[in-house]
Amino acid sequence: SKASFHPSSDTATYRDLLLFEERLKTNAAQLQRRKYRYQLFLFHLLIAIAFLLSEVLLQTSFLDIPYTNLLRKVLPDVYGGAENLKPHPYFASGLLFVLVTALLLFFASGMFAEKIAYANRYVPHANKALRNFNMYLNVRRPPLRSIFSISPFLFVFHRPTQSRAPSPTPRPSNAPAPMAPIPPANSPRGELIFSSRVDRGFRESYERYRAAFERKRDGREREERGKTWTGRVANKMPWNHLANAPPALAALSRTASGRGRGSAVGTPSGSRRSSPMP
Numbered sequence: 001s002k003a004s005f006h007p008s009s010d011t012a013t014y015r016d017l018l019l020f021e022e023r024l025k026t027n028a029a030q031l032q033r034r035k036y037r038y039q040l041f042l043f044h045l046l047i048a049i050a051f052l053l054s055e056v057l058l059q060t061s062f063l064d065i066p067y068t069n070l071l072r073k074v075l076p077d078v079y080g081g082a083e084n085l086k087p088h089p090y091f092a093s094g095l096l097f098v099l100v101t102a103l104l105l106f107f108a109s110g111m112f113a114e115k116i117a118y119a120n121r122y123v124p125h126a127n128k129a130l131r132n133f134n135m136y137l138n139v140r141r142p143p144l145r146s147i148f149s150i151s152p153f154l155f156v157f158h159r160p161t162q163s164r165a166p167s168p169t170p171r172p173s174n175a176p177a178p179m180a181p182i183p184p185a186n187s188p189r190g191e192l193i194f195s196s197r198v199d200r201g202f203r204e205s206y207e208r209y210r211a212a213f214e215r216k217r218d219g220r221e222r223e224e225r226g227k228t229w230t231g232r233v234a235n236k237m238p239w240n241h242l243a244n245a246p247p248a249l250a251a252l253s254r255t256a257s258g259r260g261r262g263s264a265v266g267t268p269s270g271s272r273r274s275s276p277m278p
Contacts, residue, residue: 005134006199014209021192021210024137028122029189035119038111045103052096063092123190134195142184187214 007013054060067087071079079085106112126137185191194203225231 005197007202009199009202009205011209014206017192017206018210018213021137024126024192025189028126028137028139031119031122035116038115042106042112042116045099045106049096049099049103052092052099055092056096061086063087134197136182136193136195137190138182138185138193139190140182140184141188 051062055063064084064086068079068082068085071085072082123137123139130136182193222235225235
């Protein structure tokens with residue numbers, strides 16, 4: 001059997017580990033936001049190219065409408081009474097050439113791989129390095145059916161209940177035991193969980209330290225929001241209430257901790273000096 005690790009259970013270790021976890025989650029969140037921005041840019045670029053292709057190949061006249069409205073606003077004395085103005089025949093073709101060139105440069109310059117694809121590889125690469133330290137960055141989110149657990153169809157269509165539990169499938173004695181699935185993270189930003197090789201007392205103490213920090217941070221955020229009337233309304237929303245983790249997720253996390261991985265949530269500040277003590 002593999003030997004277990006017993007890190008020092010003191011406040012300095014918890015604080016450093018909390019800062020390290022926050023740095024990982026902050027980088028992952030920033031990469032995801034940047035990915036969404038560039039995905040939105042790419043989507044608009046493709047829509048514009050499709051629109052101009054219809055103008056050039058199908059000879060449609062959708063471009064005449066914004067072109068006429070623009071000239072009416074810019075030069076009302078000259079084009080104030082114009083009904084339907086057509087742009088230059090090569091205007092749509094030239095604009096299409098510029099947008100297609102921009103699309104090709106977006107992929108050829110490596111911007112797609114750097115701004116969009118790298119965000120999808122960051123967490124797997126981080127977990128590959130964290131594996132040597134018996135840690136794992138869990139960014140899994142609960143499925144939508146767990147968020148919207150109450151469905152009107154449940155009152156109409158009832159699921160049949162099983163009379164008896166299905167018999168387990170026999171497994172060969174020499175086959176390795178299947179690895180327990182990692183439960184969804186309690187925090188929407190993710191959480192750092194530990195392997196079973198790490199001392200259980202250290203895992204539980206660190207989780208309490210992190211939970212205390214989150215409660216203080218959430219309280220400060222609520223106080224800052226409560227200074228404005230929009231913030232006071234936002235504080236009354238169900239998703240902004242100060243509450244513990246849902247019972248189902250908390251029980252799932254405790255089960256996963258007992259099977260080999262601890263669960264935690266946290267979002268500390270960005271420096272040692274500014275991290276509060278719980």
